[in-house]
Amino acid sequence: AQSVTQLDSQVPVFEEAPVELRCNYSSSVSVYLFWYVQYPNQGLQLLLKYLSGSTLVKGINGFEAEFNKSQTSFHLRKPSVHISDTAEYFCAVSDGGGGSNYKLTFGKGTLLTVNP
Amino acid sequence: GAGVSQSPRYKVAKRGQDVALRCDPISGHVSLFWYQQALGQGPEFLTYFQNEAQLDKSGLPSDRFFAERPEGSVSTLKIQRTQQEDSAVYLCASSPPGTGEGETQYFGPGTRLLVL
Numbered sequence: 001a002q003s004v005t006q007l008d009s010q011v012p013v014f015e016e017a018p019v020e021l022r023c024n025y026s027s028s029v030s031v032y033l034f035w036y037v038q039y040p041n042q043g044l045q046l047l048l049k050y051l052s053g054s055t056l057v058k059g060i061n062g063f064e065a066e067f068n069k070s071q072t073s074f075h076l077r078k079p080s081v082h083i084s085d086t087a088e089y090f091c092a093v094s095d096g097g098g099g100s101n102y103k104l105t106f107g108k109g110t111l112l113t114v115n116p
Numbered sequence: 117g118a119g120v121s122q123s124p125r126y127k128v129a130k131r132g133q134d135v136a137l138r139c140d141p142i143s144g145h146v147s148l149f150w151y152q153q154a155l156g157q158g159p160e161f162l163t164y165f166q167n168e169a170q171l172d173k174s175g176l177p178s179d180r181f182f183a184e185r186p187e188g189s190v191s192t193l194k195i196q197r198t199q200q201e202d203s204a205v206y207l208c209a210s211s212p213p214g215t216g217e218g219e220t221q222y223f224g225p226g227t228r229l230l231v232l
Contacts, residue, residue, distance in 0.1 A: 043222075102147065102221075
């Protein structure tokens, strides 16, 4: 079974600073990788996903992530954060190309707090 | 367009009561998923429907949990004889028809269930 580790439960940063949210997953032959954001009292919203191809994936709101197969990582980055980026961020994985690729396994989440 | 909607948004139940949680997916979405999110945790997969067929119910924690989607649109998650450990946010997601490979899941706001 897949597993996802988000190494930081909370990340406080100042506005306009860069940020990296770390995500590692258990090894598999192939995987699909996702980052979702959850604002208070709202559902999860997809930021970006990696299915295949270029290992650098660009998403909404200026976020990007890089798939590193050798390190089984999929870290999320943004060069300059805004107050409005304050939210919970979830990394998720599914089996790539397998019969159960619909089944998302989530990490425990990282709370990003952007301070003025 | 309208997103995934869930009702009720909040539900308080006494231990032993039965509850029913409703999900209205995005119109035209074939796939529907239920997840359980305990406090401080990431969502955990419960079950998956393709149209009216329940193709995977491997994540349902006990036989007290039952889900249905009789006409391939609205879905209901029912929990019988609720226990305190059932307290969580229940998330519904849907995804459009496609290749089935890494399709984006669109999440509703969730139903927060508290069992006293």
